[in-house]
Amino acid sequence: MQPFDGLSEQHIGKILKARKRVIEAIGKNMDLYGITQSVGHLYGMLFFSEKPMTLDEMGKEMEMSKTSMSTGVRMLLDLKMVNKVWEKGARKDLYEAEADWHQTFTDYFGIEWRKAVEANVIALKRSAAELRQLQETEEGEGELREILSRDLEKIDGALSYYEWLDRLIDTLDSGKIYELVPKEKP
Amino acid sequence: MQPFDGLSEQHIGKILKARKRVIEAIGKNMDLYGITQSVGHLYGMLFFSEKPMTLDEMGKEMEMSKTSMSTGVRMLLDLKMVNKVWEKGARKDLYEAEADWHQTFTDYFGIEWRKAVEANVIALKRSAAELRQLQETEEGEGELREILSRDLEKIDGALSYYEWLDRLIDTLDSGKIYELVPKEKP
């Protein structure tokens, strides 16, 4: 992970143990970000690395194939949890962990939630329109009427929830969330 | 899913089509809640059902085993997305979808995020303590000093992020989030 030149075995051991605990905790809880424990572990490793790492170094450290490192890093790049580092005339690509976890958090949930909101709202609106049309063309039947209004009520409830969620996501995207819930303890 | 007594085939078809679109959209996007597409689908079905359902009814509707319904419902209960309904002298257990999606949202992320925060904070603090101790007992060595302060800085950064997240979760738990981001459009 890095050079421990001139440190006693004992010191190295203690440092690695402390890091390992954190790395494993991170790995275990990264499933909230929809990533594997391995990839979470990879992130944790990069987090503690003092200098950017190459795929080969990661593979050696994780005792996994370079291919897995490649796909893992790509996932982390997509999630903006890892950045590519440009170094003058370097043969290999270098990567480092994004240190700003607030940013990582808002990026991820901003993107994923928005995706879900958009897909669901489209479906809800389309179905609501269909049901409303049915409601208009068939004014008679009591039973039909009842079912339609019940379904539409549910759909409208869902839509109003998504409107709220959309506004919440806006606060993540814009950074306004940090005004509402300040980074520094009040 | 329910009785469509006295409705024309055509009407039933249109209603089911409208529901199906929504149910499938829900199923697809439920992975944010860490659940399978099948279980998401199950939730969607319960969402549109006008009366609480039994495991057998769910199994029939989903064309899946009762065992799967049992485990699926249990997951949804854990996430508080489904409620058990108590009916006078009923043989079978009855379940209904939680209709308040705001509540579902805050419950889920409240629970899951808190879990992650607690686990990670414990690890971070424990490791920080170890490193700080090492820092105190070994005042000399420059290289060791440097590594320790770098690691501790990273850990402190992470801890301050988790403090923020913890406060955000508090607003979910307490409902204060709805003051910060009102349910009704401003």
Place this chain on the structure above:
DNA sequence: AAGATCGTACAGAAAAAACTGTACAAACAA
């Protein structure tokens, strides 16, 4: 130009997860 090295696409192997059917304990009915 040739030769070396890097990252990744792809196919197959290994591991994990989802799903099913059977079996059985608990709760109820007669």
Place this chain on the structure above:
DNA sequence: TTGTTTGTACAGTTTTTTCTGTACGATCTT
């Protein structure tokens, strides 16, 4: 009591995901 019925534990099967090794195009070196 005995006979049903219900929910779930568990073992085995199927499906999905993760991981690996090989192969190859792209890029850099000489």
